[in-house]
Amino acid sequence: MILGNAKPNGEITPCEQCPLRRLPCLREFTLNELEFVKRFKVDELRVEPGASFLYEGSRSEHLYTVLRGWAFRYKMLDDGRRQILNFALPADMVGLQGAVMEEMEHSVEALTPLTLCVLPRHRLYELYSQYPTLAFDITWLAAREEQMLEEHLVSIGRRSALERVAYVLLHLYNRASELGMARNNVVQFPFTQQHLADALGLSLVHTNKTLKRLMATKAIRWQGRDFELLDKGVLHGLAGTVPAPQKNRPFI
Template identity: 55%
Template sequence: MAAFKTRSNKQTPCDLCPLRTLEHFREFTPNELDFVWNFKSGELNVDAGTTILAEGSHSAHLFTVLSGWGFRYKTLDDGRRQILNYMMPGDLIGLQGTLMGEMQHSVEALSPVTLCVFERDKLGTLFRNYPDLAYDLTWIAAQEERILDENLLSIGRRSALERAAYLLAFLYQRAKATNLFKGERVSIPITQQHVADTLGLSIVHTNKTLKKLAERKLIRWADRGCDILDDQGLMKISGWDGHKEKHRPFI
């Protein structure tokens, strides 16, 4: 596992968290905010390509993404990889390992990522004394299941063109809601190999599929990633209605 660049002090106060200013996330009560600040033990900075958690590992920590992009994945013994989902600001990492003893998937940073670090041992206090925050954790787990359902539908029933259109529209809409673009045209930092490993396609088939989307002027591929030119057009191709939730919780 690659080394972390660690910031051991808490750094960003929870009451000044940049995610709290976004309409996408629900507001904390003063008591909840105070608990989360005490729950938080520090922050980690990781570089792109860093393995944050490895399949089969045990961790004493939970993480919330404060900034940056990452992805969750599983691998077969021969090295073939299936990307399960992508992580963005507000997403929780490591809950599975906390509740089930070890991680059943790995997590890697797509870009430089800053993580809020929480002590696993304090999770019991959250469930006992802060029922709304406990509900938030349940909501986050249910939302992850919902996203996996949609991804499974893509792999099982959507055509290659529909799969690619859904994935790119999904990433664009989630990133926009969490202000990853900061009002500017910023590329989604994925390679065509990431797309292939998400959609269950060969790299050759993926390349041909993405060219079709580019020819329709829906996307533009560049060295730094993928620019989304028309997310509504991508949604129409995939038959996906987009995100429904207006407000979501985070820890």
Template identity: 70%
Template sequence: MSLGSGRGNGHVTPCEACPLRKRDSLRPFTPEELAFVQDFKTDELRVEPGASFLREGMRSEHLYTVLSGWAFRYKMLDDGRRQILNYALPADMVGLQGALMREMEHSVEALTPLTLCVFPRQKMWDLYSRVPTLAFDITWLAAREEQLVDEHLLSVGRRSALERTAYLLLHLYVRAEEAGLVRDNSIQFPFTQQHLADTLGMSLVHTNKTLKRLLASNAVRWKDRVFQLIDRAALVEIAGEDVKPRRPRPFI
């Protein structure tokens, strides 16, 4: 596990050439916003899979936007049990809690090789005072994170094992689709059944049995980490609720 800075090696992506800006699912920046974000960004951080670049209880001087790769937010109990709270995909912001509250109340781990745009906490006031449209975007991203946590709590508290598994996979598929990672209704999910179990609040055995039931429905296929959505309507029916993308959505 390792962390690496992009500064000084010629690999820091200029904001005007950011590949995320080409995505239809993200709102465009005005010239003023783009100039501010270019100044706001100080570095890029590269994180190897399995490394936690933010840890519960630590003070964070930075917040980050995922430029490429997958990560997940989690909390640990004293006995080692883990609850995965959410996943971060390209254009998602992480570390906002630490940037605003000085101390992280959860940890964030890389699922894949991860590249992060780095923004210093000390410049947050400049963003709020000088570019109110970007300040609104930060607020939107925080509200969206709260909404995702609400959905996760609903799943763990009230949905059946099959419903919550179907809803989580549909949710992650839609987010991957927004990120431009889906091809021909297929996506290579980087997580294991253990990650799913830790997200769903179920044992690994229960998760495995539930996945077998879901695959038997022929709504989806999942083999060698390649997930294919075969019948969206059938998956929505099993989940009990559809997942609607929000376009165009902000990012920093």
């Protein structure tokens, strides 16, 4: 089920010319895999900022790979409160939960103009039965999503407000940076403090005060949409994490 300001792109990016394939952080397809992915992808979808294209409780005949733009996964409570579960960036797959479990347990909204590769879920069996390396890739993507949600749970359950904010900003900076979005340690973050508050389970006021404390450490600067990482070591220390080596990762 697709609602909101979402529509077919009209022009489909050929898989051979996919801009994601040029990124060193992503693994290359074999020729056989590339031929299948070319058949697997049936369309591209454009979604306007602020529009949700998957809804909790809905059934979708498709799953999607983010080609361009940012989105976020979220759940809404009956009283209108929102919990952001995670952010989706280029090369991330969304909708897999609905493809496997029939119904979505969360919704997905575009943060920026979003372009999605459309993949029909009925061809997942063909992928799993005939292309085991791609099947492993999808399993890896699902496991990675679980790992990110585990860290998110740790943040909400045990990290202090300062640790939460430091962790999520470092996490998103690293994800954007490996995709080539960083210039001179600056990444344009398309989300607001309200999005951050909804992701961290904090009030907007508490989030704002915590950000001021974090910026006072001189580890970061965040003005408008420009997020600048000034001291990665300090931010790691505040988040309670250690740098991890980058490895090539899959995408579909």
